[in-house]
Structures are given as C-alpha cells and as structure tokens.
Amino acid sequence: MALAALTLLTVAACGGPDETDSVPSSPPERPADSRSTTQSHSAGPEPSVSAADGRDxxxxxxxxxxxxxxxxxxxxxxxxxxxxxxxxxxxxxxxxxxxxxxxxxxxxxxxxxxxxxxxxxxxxxxxxxxxxxxxxxxxxxxxxxxxxxxxxxxxxxxxxxxxxx
Structure with a gap:
C-alpha cells in the first residue's frame, strides 16, 4: 500500500512539471505569425518586367x-x-x-x-x-x-x- 501511494506521488510529481514544461509557450510562435501578417501587407512581389516608370x-x-x-x-x-x-x-x-x-x-x-x-x-x-x-x-x-x-x-x-x- 505504501508502495502504491509512493508510486502515485511520484507520477503526480513528475507528471505536473513535465506537462507544463512540454507545453510550448505562445510568445515564440507569435513573432513568426506577425512576420507573415507583415508580409501580406507588403507592396507585393517585385515585378519580373521592367517598366519605364517603375511602380510610380x-x-x-x-x-x-x-x-x-x-x-x-x-x-x-x-x-x-x-x-x-x-x-x-x-x-x-x-x-x-x-x-x-x-x-x-x-x-x-x-x-x-x-x-x-x-x-x-x-x-x-x-x-x-x-x-x-x-x-x-x-x-x-x-x-x-x-x-x-x-x-x-x-x-x-x-x-x-x-x-x-
């Protein structure tokens, strides 16, 4: 019985921190998201053709x-x-x-x-x-x-x- 209680405490103690540590935090993902948002608001791709007046x-x-x-x-x-x-x-x-x-x-x-x-x-x-x-x-x-x-x-x-x- 003592062994079962010790096993339960060990699993509970190990499960808590491991689960929290293995959950990826959202701040590192957000910069990538904001970069793609910024790119979608850019002026578009550079044209493959040259134009006399460019993009003016x-x-x-x-x-x-x-x-x-x-x-x-x-x-x-x-x-x-x-x-x-x-x-x-x-x-x-x-x-x-x-x-x-x-x-x-x-x-x-x-x-x-x-x-x-x-x-x-x-x-x-x-x-x-x-x-x-x-x-x-x-x-x-x-x-x-x-x-x-x-x-x-x-x-x-x-x-x-x-x-x-």
Whole structure:
C-alpha cells in the first residue's frame, strides 16, 4: 500500500512539471505569425518586367506612363473629355481586372492566362475594349484618344500602359 501511494506521488510529481514544461509557450510562435501578417501587407512581389516608370502611379497623371503593379490601385489621369480613372481591381499570377471611368462612361476589362491582356480606347464620345493575347510593348497613340493596355505577368504583376500622345 505504501508502495502504491509512493508510486502515485511520484507520477503526480513528475507528471505536473513535465506537462507544463512540454507545453510550448505562445510568445515564440507569435513573432513568426506577425512576420507573415507583415508580409501580406507588403507592396507585393517585385515585378519580373521592367517598366519605364517603375511602380510610380503618379507618373500616369499626364496620361502617358508605363508601370508595373502587383496589387489593386487607382490611377488618375487626363482623359479625352476630362479627368479619368483606371482602377485595377484584381492582380494575380497571369490575371488582371480593371475598370476605367471617364466622363459619364465606364468600361471594364479583364484577362487571365500567360501573355493575355486588354486594351481600352477612350474617346470623347465613348470607349471600346479588346482582350486576348498581347505583347508587352507600348501601344500606339491614337488621335483624340487615350489608349490603356493591361498585360498579365506570371509573377502576379500586371504591366500597364497609358498612352495619350
């Protein structure tokens, strides 16, 4: 009986500290969690393509730019009938979606797949879209129009061109 009581005390004494010591403490895990949270709020991956204006969205204000984006962004520029906006609503590997607003009109474009993209042409009296396989080269300027081209990239960025002159 004394042996049973001693065994019980030994197990209880050993079980308590071992269980407490073997439970991982949460503070060492939290820094790793906060690092991944910080990474998800970063500006996104560096683009695999070089753009003449890099990632500078303000370069588009004059209606003439080439930038790479890796997250949703809104660009303001001068359209054929006044202020216009290009809102990139989704960017991912080989995917881009956007909305263009100019005057009272709105146009949406979206493409997915390697080498895919869309071209939107804004004119004073309306706009038009065309999507499909595109090169990453600058589109040609058109008289009295602003040409917007968005091309997908495999690394989750999109190459944007706005051409007005």
């Amino acid at each position: 969205t303000t370069a588009c204000a004059d209606g003439d730019c080439e930038i790479a984006v890796s997250e949703p962004v809104t660009l303001r520029f001068e359209g054929p009938d006044g202020p216009a906006t290009l809102s990139v609503t989704e960017v991912g590997p080989n995917k881009v979606e956007y909305t263009v607003k100019s005057g009272n009109g709105q146009s949406k474009g979206g493409a997915s797949g390697p080498g895919q993209g869309c071209v939107t042409v804004l004119r004073e009296n309306g706009s038009g879209n065309s999507c499909g396989g595109l090169s990453r080269t600058r589109p040609s300027a058109q008289p009295d129009a602003v040409v917007i081209q968005a091309t997908t990239e495999a690394d989750g960025t999109a190459l944007l061109h706005i051409v007005s002159h």
